[in-house]
Amino acid sequence: MTCRPTSPPRGVLAPATRSRPHLAGTLMALAVAAVLGTELVLGGPSLLTAVRGLTRVPAGWVVVATAAAAASMVAFGLLRARTLRAAGVRVPLGRAVAVSYAAGAVHVTMPAGTVFSTTYAFRQIRDWGASPSAATWSLTITGLLSTATLGVVGLLGLAASGGTGGSATTEIGELAGLGALIAAIVMLTRHPALLVRTARGALLLLNRARRRPAETGVARLAGLTQDLRSIRPTPRAWAESVGLALLNWLLDIGALAACCAAFDLHVSLSVLLLTYTAGMAAGGLTPLPAGVGAVETAMTLGLTLGGATASAALGVVLLYRLISVGSTVAVGWIVVALQPHHHHTGVEPIGSQH
Numbered sequence: 001m002t003c004r005p006t007s008p009p010r011g012v013l014a015p016a017t018r019s020r021p022h023l024a025g026t027l028m029a030l031a032v033a034a035v036l037g038t039e040l041v042l043g044g045p046s047l048l049t050a051v052r053g054l055t056r057v058p059a060g061w062v063v064v065a066t067a068a069a070a071a072s073m074v075a076f077g078l079l080r081a082r083t084l085r086a087a088g089v090r091v092p093l094g095r096a097v098a099v100s101y102a103a104g105a106v107h108v109t110m111p112a113g114t115v116f117s118t119t120y121a122f123r124q125i126r127d128w129g130a131s132p133s134a135a136t137w138s139l140t141i142t143g144l145l146s147t148a149t150l151g152v153v154g155l156l157g158l159a160a161s162g163g164t165g166g167s168a169t170t171e172i173g174e175l176a177g178l179g180a181l182i183a184a185i186v187m188l189t190r191h192p193a194l195l196v197r198t199a200r201g202a203l204l205l206l207n208r209a210r211r212r213p214a215e216t217g218v219a220r221l222a223g224l225t226q227d228l229r230s231i232r233p234t235p236r237a238w239a240e241s242v243g244l245a246l247l248n249w250l251l252d253i254g255a256l257a258a259c260c261a262a263f264d265l266h267v268s269l270s271v272l273l274l275t276y277t278a279g280m281a282a283g284g285l286t287p288l289p290a291g292v293g294a295v296e297t298a299m300t301l302g303l304t305l306g307g308a309t310a311s312a313a314l315g316v317v318l319l320y321r322l323i324s325v326g327s328t329v330a331v332g333w334i335v336v337a338l339q340p341h342h343h344h345t346g347v348e349p350i351g352s353q354h
Contacts, residue, residue, distance in 0.1 A: 057319060061262035065255045065323050072251035073328070076100050076146075079244040083141050084125065086233035086241075087134035098335045099124045105332020108290035108325055137231055145245040148181050150280055153249050157273025186238060252276070252324065259320040260303075265313070267306045275302030279317075290325050 077097030084091050099121060107117035118139060125135040200218065207216050233241070253276050260267055267275075275298075282298035283291025296317050303313035 057262040057315075061258050062319070062323070065258035065262070065320070066327060068251050068255035068258060069324050069327055072248050072255065073097060073100055073104070075244050075248040075251055079145070079241060079248060080138065080142055082237065082241050082244060083138040083233075084128070084130060084134070086237045087130065087137055087231045089125075089128055089130045089134060091128055095128070098339075101328060101332040102335040102339070103332070104328040105336065109329055109333075110289060111287070113289055134231065141241070142245075145182070145241055146248065149242065149245040150249055150277060152246060153253070153273055154277035154281075157270050157277060160268070160273065161270035182242065186233075249276075255324060256299075256316070256320050259316045259323070262319060263312050263316050265303070265308050265316055267303060267308065271302065271306030275299050275306065278302050290321075296321065 074093075074097050077093060077100045080100060081091045081093060081096040084096075102124075103117040103121040106120050107113040110116050121139060122135050125138060126132065130138070203217050204214055207214055253272060256276055257272055260272070279291075279295045279299035279302070282294040286292075286294040288294070296314075299317045299320075300310070300313045303316060304310055308316070
C-alpha cells in the first residue's frame with residue numbers, strides 16, 4: 001500500500017517545503033563534483049595512467065573479481081535470511097539477495113543513503129510477514145555483526161603485519177573488545193529485560209519532556225518487548241550468522257585481491273586486509289554517496305604504503321570500485337524497477353524452533 005503525502009499548507013511555506021529535497025540534492029551533487037574535481041587536480045597524471053590501464057586488464061581477473069563481489073552479496077543475503085529465520089520468518093535466498101542488492105543500490109546512490117536503504121529493507125521485510133520487532137531485530141543484528149566482523153578483519157591485518165607497535169597486548173585487548181560486543185548482543189537478545197527497562201525509562205522521560213501522559217507508548221513498548229522475548233536464536237544460529245558476516249567481507253576482499261592481480265600488483269595479506277578495512281571505515285565517515293573520494297583515497301594510500309606505485313594502486317582501486325559499486329547499483333536498481341508492489345509475497349512464517 002502506498003501512502004500519499006499530505007499537501008503542504010497554502011502560502012509561502014509550500015514552495016520552501018517543495019524546494020528542500022531539490023536543494024539537498026543540488027548541494028550533494030556540488031559536494032561530489034568538488035571532491036572529484038579536487039582528485040582530478042591533485043592526481044591528474046596518475047589518474048590518467050590508471051584509466052588507460054583499465055583498458056588493458058586481463059578479462060579473466062575481471063570475471064573473478066565480479067564473481068567474488070557477487071558471492072559477497074549472496075553471503076550478505078544469507079546473513080539476512082538467517083537472522084530472519086531466527087526471528088521466525090523463512091525467506092527464500094533469491095529474495096533476500098535481491099533485496100540486499102536493492103538496498104545496497106539505494107545506500108550508495110542517494111544522499112543519506114543509510115536512512116533510505118534501511119527504510120527500504122524494513123518495508124520489504126515487513127512485506128515478507130515479519131513483525132516490526134522481528135524486522136528491527138534482524139536489521140540491527142545484521143548491522144552489528146557486520147561492523148564487528150569488519151573489526152576482526154582489521155585486527156587480522158594488524159596481526160599479520162606484526163602490529164603497529166609490536167604490542168600483542170593491544171591486539172588481544174581489541175579482539176577481546178570485539179568479542180565482548182558480540183557477547184553483549186547475544187546477552188541482550190536472550191535477556192532483553194535490561195534493554196527494555198532502559199527503553200521504558202527513556203520513554204517516560206520523553207513523555208514528560210513533551211508534556212504527554214506518562215503511559216503514552218508504553219503499551220506499544222510492551223508488545224515489542226513480548227515479541228523480542230520470543231526471538232531466541234540458538235548457538236548454532238549465532239555461529240552461522242557470525243560466519244556469514246565474516247564471509248561477506250572476505251569474499252569482497254577477494255574481489256579486491258583479483259583486481260590487484262589484474263594489474264600484476266603483488267601485496268602482502270596484511271596490506272590487503274588493512275587497505276580494505278581502511279577503505280570501508282573511510283566510506284562510513286563521509287555523507288557522500290558510496291563514500292566517493294574517501295574510499296578511493298584511503299585504499300590508494302594503503303596500497304601505496306604497501307609498495308605499489310600511485311598509478312597502479314589507483315588503477316586497482318578504480319577497477320574494484322567499478323565492479324563492487326557498479327554491479328550493486330546496476331543489479332539493485334533493476335530489482336527495484338521490477339519489484340512488484342504488494343504485501344506478504346508468499347514468504348512462509350515458521351515456528352519457534354530455529
